Structure formats: structure tokens, C-alpha cells
Amino acid sequence: MRVLVTGAAGYIGYAVGRRLVAAGHEVDGLVRRSSGLPDGVRPVHGDLLVPDGLPRGPYDGVCHLAALTRVRESFEQPLRYFAANFQGTVNLLESVAADRVVFGSTAAVYGTPERQPIPESEAAAPASPYGASKLAAEQAVRFHARTGAAGAVVLRTFNVAGSVDGRIDPDATRLIPKALAVAAGHAPLLEINGDGLAVREYLHVDDLAAAYVRALEAVRPGDDRLYNVGSGAGAAVHEVVAAVEKATGRPVPVRRRPARPEAPVLLCDAAAIRADLGWRPVRSALPEIIAGSWDALTRADG
Structure with missing residues (x-):
């Protein structure tokens, strides 16, 4: 298939493009700059907020991964988040002819439900402009598909981590990169909210990329x-x-800040994608995620 990947030079987009090439697809990466693409991905320059400059295709499929993703920042710049995440998606759907769309969404659309793990049937109740903008984009993609113009798969992810091809997670606000930065001596200590008992799950970026390939190949x-x-x-x-300290052999001093109002547990029920597409994570054990991330960080440090 001929596939367009938006955000192809980003953390997840790079991993998806790499997997698509390995699966034998012809891949174009929509980028503003040509650097940072995986081998085999052809750069196509464009900006989702400038629809006149977008490639028209036709494409057999689009994996849409370009987005703004920082929850706290979205409260400060909500209109910017809606423009990038919602309007950018509408521009893509209107401008690029494709038979299949796989859209990268987020568990932030659920808010903080009490039911755990969270199934797809859980009502959406986003608690941030980021989550709300992604939910709006989801709805645009799904209603577009219902016209028969394309087939669509929305993939809601939780916490993505790990490394492929020695690339580090660039979002230094996330827990694993922050803890590794302390272990590497880039920061004196790790600040955490409350007692450190909040539970989250972590998915290796390569496992997520494999899900995109399966979804793209399955959708009609x-x-x-x-x-x-x-x-x-x-x-x-x-x-x-503790896992970071064990993997790196270095201490990670912690300073506790006052607790924030947040869900004590956020876990994913991924039974549907396992049953329908046969997808399962194979690299998402926490020690492997951290070991690969640490190796990438130390290589980047020279």
C-alpha cells in the first residue's frame, strides 16, 4: 500500500513509519523538515494548518499522528490545541484522498473513570483541552468514515515509552524520561506528586507501531x-x-510535592484489539522499556 504518515519525524510517527516500511509498504512522511525520518520513508513537506500545501494523494492509507500532546500546556493554550488537533484533522480529511485512516488518539478522552481497566465502552469525559480536542478529532474521523468515504480505525493509547533505533522519548515531562534524566545527572532530583502510589501502565512505542500496521492492513x-x-x-x-535505579545502577533522589487531584489508577482494557486484530504487546515489560530508554539516552550523551 501507499501510505502517508503525518508526524512521521515524531516519537511515535517515526516508529510507525519504520514498521510500515519493514512490512513492505511505500511510505511518505508528512513533515515540515526532512530530517529525523526512518530509512525508506520519503519526506513530503506540508503543514496540516495550511491545507493548500498538503499532498493530495491518492493514498491507500493514512496514519495520522501529528498532534500537540501535553495536557498541562493545553490548559494554557486551549485554542492552539483545538486548532492543531481538531482543525488539522479536518484539513487532512478534506485534502488528502485515502481509502483508510488510522487515527492516533488518547486515553485522555476518558477523563478519570472509576472503572478499571478502562474498556472502549466507557463514556468519554475529557478533563483537559487536550483530551477534548482529540475527542473532537476522533468524531470527525469516525463520522467521515460513516459516509463511506474511507474506513477508519481510532487507536486510543495510554502511556507510551521505550526506544527504537536509539531515539529517546523527547517529552521530558513524562515520568520515565524524567527519572532517567536524574539517573544520568541531567537533573538533581525527581519531583513526584503525593505518595508515589498512583498506578499507570506503559506501552513500548514499537508495540504501538505494530498495532498501527495491523489496523491499517485490516480496515476496509x-x-x-x-x-x-x-x-x-x-x-x-x-x-x-525503583526500576530505573535497578536498570541504571544509579540513585534517583525524589522530592514529594503536594498531591494533585488525579486518578489513583489508569489501566487499559485492550481485549478488543487482541481479539479482532490478533495484536499483543511483546516489548512492554517495564524492565525492557527502561533498559532501552537508558541505552538511547546514554548513547545520545556520548
Whole structure:
């Protein structure tokens, strides 16, 4: 298939493009700059907020991964987040002819539900402009698919981590990169909220990329599918810190800040994608995620 990947030079987009090439697809990467693409991905320059400059295709499929993703920042710049995440998606759907669309969404659309693990049937109740903008984009993709114009799969992810090809997670606000930065001596200590008992799950970026390939190859015109993608295996903040110390052999001093109002547990029910597409995570054990991330960071440090 001829496939367009938006955000192809980004953390997840790079991993998806790499997997698509390995699966034998012809891949174009929509980027603003040509650097940072995996081998075999052809750069196509464009900006989702400038629709006149977008490639028209036709493409057999699009994997849409370009987005703004920082929850706290979205409260400060909500209009910017809606423009990038919602309007950028509408521009893509209107401008690029494709039979299949796989859209990268987020568990932030659920808010903080009490039911754990979270199934796709859980009502969406985003608690941030980021989550709300991604939910709006999901709805645009799914209603577009229901017209018969394309087949669509929405993939909702939880916490993505790990490394492929020695690339580090560039979001230094996330727990694993922050803890590794302390171990590497880039920061004096790790600040955590409350008692460190909040439980989250972590999915290797390469496992997520494999889910995109499966979804793209499975979807057909007219399909409207929604899947959670996650490991379902939770770890508390203090367990992540201990795992980083064990993997690196270095201490990670911690300073506790006042607790914030946040869900004590957020876990993914990924039974549907396992049953329908046969996808399973194979690299998402916490020690492997951290070991690969540490190796990438130390290589980047020289």
C-alpha cells in the first residue's frame, strides 16, 4: 500500500513509519523538515494548518499522528490545541484522498473513570483541552468514515515509552524520561506528586507501531472501529523509580510535592484489539522499556 504518515519525524510517527516500511509498504512522511525520518520513508513537506500545501494523494492509507500532546500546556493554550488537533484533522480529511485512516488518539478522552481497566465502552469525559480536542478529532474521523468515504480505525493509547533505533522519548515531562534524566545527572532530583502510589501502565512505542500496521492492513472502506491499545500492566510511580535505579545502577533522589487531584489508577482494557486484530504487546515489560530508554539516552550523551 501507499501510505502517508503525518508526524512521521515524531516519537511515535517515526516508529510507525519504520514498521510500515519493514512490512513492505511505500511510505511518505508528512513533515515540515526532512530530517529525523526512518530509512525508506520519503519526506513530503506540508503543514496540516495550511491545507493548500498538503499532498493530495491518492493514498491507500493514512496514519495520522501529528498532534500537540501535553495536557498541562493545553490548559494554557486551549485554542492552539483545538486548532492543531481538531482543525488539522479536518484539513487532512478534506485534502488528502485515502481509502483508510488510522487515527492516533488518547486515553485522555476518558477523563478519570472509576472503572478499571478502562474498556472502549466507557463514556468519554475529557478533563483537559487536550483530551477534548482529540475527542473532537476522533468524531470527525469516525463520522467521515460513516459516509463511506474511507474506513477508519481510532487507536486510543495510554502511556507510551521505550526506544527504537536509539531515539529517546523527547517529552521530558513524562515520568520515565524524567527519572532517567536524574539517573544520568541531567537533573538533581525527581519531583513526584503525593505518595508515589498512583498506578499507570506503559506501552513500548514499537508495540504501538505494530498495532498501527495491523489496523491499517485490516480496515476496509466504510469501517468505523475503535480500539484501546495498551499493555494492561500497571506500575506505581515508586515502582518505576525503583526500576530505573535497578536498570541504571544509579540513585534517583525524589522530592514529594503536594498531591494533585488525579486518578489513583489508569489501566487499559485492550481485549478488543487482541481479539479482532490478533495484536499483543511483546516489548512492554517495564524492565525492557527502561533498559532501552537508558541505552538511547546514554548513547545520545556520548
